[in-house]
């Protein structure tokens with residue numbers, strides 16, 4: 483397995499450097515702050531992929547908020563999505579809260595759509611979403627994110643939380659896998 487991971491990493495194309503992603507996170511935080519600074523939001527980190535984006539955004543959001551997580555997985559460490567598995571639900575009551583969902587990527591949009599629907603069903607007052615990346619998939623999506631860091635081409639990606647077969651979430655940049663073009 484590790485040989486495959488090394489090969490994927492060596493052949494990968496860097497789409498955004500760490501510096502470029504960090505600059506995008508600064509801009510994303512500015513836009514989120516202007517909209518939500520007085521909303522006392524409940525931030526929901528979509529684990530696993532959203533952990534890095536959430537962890538890097540939170541210290542940039544200098545206003546009152548609380549944090550919980552939700553784990554809805556559609557790819558389950560593989561490179562193709564199927565049905566959503568609900569693996570962890572927030573313990574914080576969502577009733578009346580202004581929720582901000584944070585994830586790494588909006589790809590086909592099914593995961594975010596399902597999580598936003600869950601939040602509304604649980605009585606959230608408003609539901610916002612922020613993604614580090616919005617993938618240009620060439621057709622419409624069931625949901626748009628309210629806050630987007632960067633647009634990205636329709637390639638299989640890893641880095642900044644996104645995995646290739648459960649590895650490479652820790653890559654410091656946004657990379658496309660040459661093997662899955």
Ligand SMILES: O=P(O)(O)OC[C@H]1O[C@H](OP(=O)(O)OP(=O)(O)O)[C@H](O)[C@@H]1O
Pocket residue numbers: 528529530531532554555556557558559563585586587588589590591592593594644645
């Ligand atoms: O827009 P979609 O096509 O629904 O895909 C986006 C979702 O896929 C990834 O999660 P994944 O299911 O791989 O689980 P993970 O967070 O554990 O990697 C990613 O973190 C998003 O949550």
Ligand code: HPA
Pocket residue numbers: 557587589637638639640644645646
């Ligand atoms: O391109 C991707 N890479 C990693 N995880 C993902 N989940 C949806 N799309 C992707």
